[in-house]
Amino acid sequence: MPLSPNPLDDQNRRIVELVAGGQAASRSELAKILDVAVSTVSLRVQALIDADVLREDGHGNSSGGRRPRRLRVNVAEARILAAELGGGHARIGLLDLTGKLHASETIPINIAAGPEETLKKVAAGCRALAGDTEIRAIGMALPGPVRLQTGSVDQPSRMPGWQGYRVRERLTELLGVPAVVDNDANLMALGEHHRRLSPAEDSITVKAGTAIGSGIIVQGAIHRGATAAAGDITHTQIDPTLNEPCSCGNRGCLETVASGASLVRQMGELGQSVPDAAAVLALARDGDPTATTLIRTAGTHLGQALSGVVNFFNPHAVFLTGSLSASEPFIAAVRSRVYEACHPLATQTLLIEAAASGQDAALYGAARIALDAVDLTA
Known part of the structure; x- marks a missing residue:
């Protein structure tokens, strides 16, 4: 069974992060950042050294007393x-x-x-x-x-x-x-956030592929909500007059008009049969007007769904991942709609772009x- 997180584990993880990120290289530096006694940090550091997670490697510069032992993460083992x-x-x-x-x-x-x-x-x-x-x-x-x-x-x-x-x-x-x-x-969302932003910031990451999903990060941690449904914009109703039924039982949900699967369906309805969303993207790259229009429209729909979230949540960034994020027209349409529909204060410093972590x-x-x-x- 997985071990349940506890304060000691959280503190150990934070120590490893600070050493790995180069923010602290000694016990005294860790104590200053964590705002705890050096003796407390020393006990935890020694436990991590005994477990081969940290190693002591040479000496740092002295600030008046004995030169501190430098710490590094042991990446050669576990x-x-x-x-x-x-x-x-x-x-x-x-x-x-x-x-x-x-x-x-x-x-x-x-x-x-x-x-x-x-x-x-x-x-x-x-x-x-x-x-x-x-x-x-x-x-x-x-x-x-x-x-x-x-x-x-x-x-x-x-x-x-x-x-x-x-x-x-x-x-x-x-x-x-x-x-x-x-x-x-x-x-x-968690992986992208910690590669791009600080733990103190907030972000939304949207996966726009065959289906649509999103994750919300609040001060570096996943926000799940009361029933772990936070971030599920898939079933945001875009247009209730649309006939395409959604798996949730409603009609006109975001997934039925803006997902990769919906693009494939819409291409077929317009007389151009394609096997998957990748084929739609390939047609758009080749300048096919039908594919390009559908992709832009999908981006506009996603931007509309996100605009309410951005106005309410006011994140530092919106990252887009999934197959559709490879399309610049799609990202441009999302960005355009969010900026158009949101209050200027909500978008004043907002970053909207493709995720940098890609498929990983x-x-x-x-x-x-x-x-x-x-x-x-x-």
Whole structure:
């Protein structure tokens, strides 16, 4: 079973982050930043040294007394596994305790085959990727709602056979290490935020691909809401007069007019059959007017849905990921609509752009929650 986070674990994680990021290289510097006694920091640092998480490496400059021992993160030993499941593929990665991605690959899966077959295949891929490396934990991003208390899938719309399945428990059984699972949009948001912004800032990351999802980060942490549904703009009603039904039972939801799947459907309705959203994007790059218009319209719809969120939440940044984020017309349409519909104060310093983490955003986020869930000194 995964270990529950506690204040000591949080403090250990913060110490590792400060040393890894170059913000602190000694016990005294850590004590100053954390606003605690040097003796308190020394106890925690020694525990991390004993666990081979930190190492002492030479001496720093003296400020009047004895030269302090310099600290560094030991990245040569333990690793964290991360995985993101999609409908037909899984992205897996191997990261160190500083959050650096050392290796990654994409393996084919069929999520509709059910949880047992899928997780066994992903676990096998993870073991092969890790080799003889010591693994401390695994974090997994799932393409559906997750009940955090049980680590199970909760009312997924595109994961037949997964309802109520305890993914966290099964992963721990298959890999023999603590496991943590969360929704993929949440973990993409977490991963992108910490690569782009400070822990004190707020952001929204929208995954615009075959489906649409988003994650909200408040002061560096995932905001999940009362029932873990925060950030689910998928079912924001854009136009109730539209005939296309949504999986939620309503009509005119954002996903029915702005997702990659909706673009494929709309192209077919206009007499141009395409296999997937990637084909729509390719046509737009080649100047096809129908594809370009549909992509711009989708961006406008997403911008409309986001404008209310931006006005209410006032984030520092909106990051766009997923296949549609590769389209500049799509991003331009989102940006244009948000700026048009929002109060000037809400957009005064707002950053709206494609996520920089690309296809590995969820891996960074998954590794981060995996580190949060284990005792680094164990």
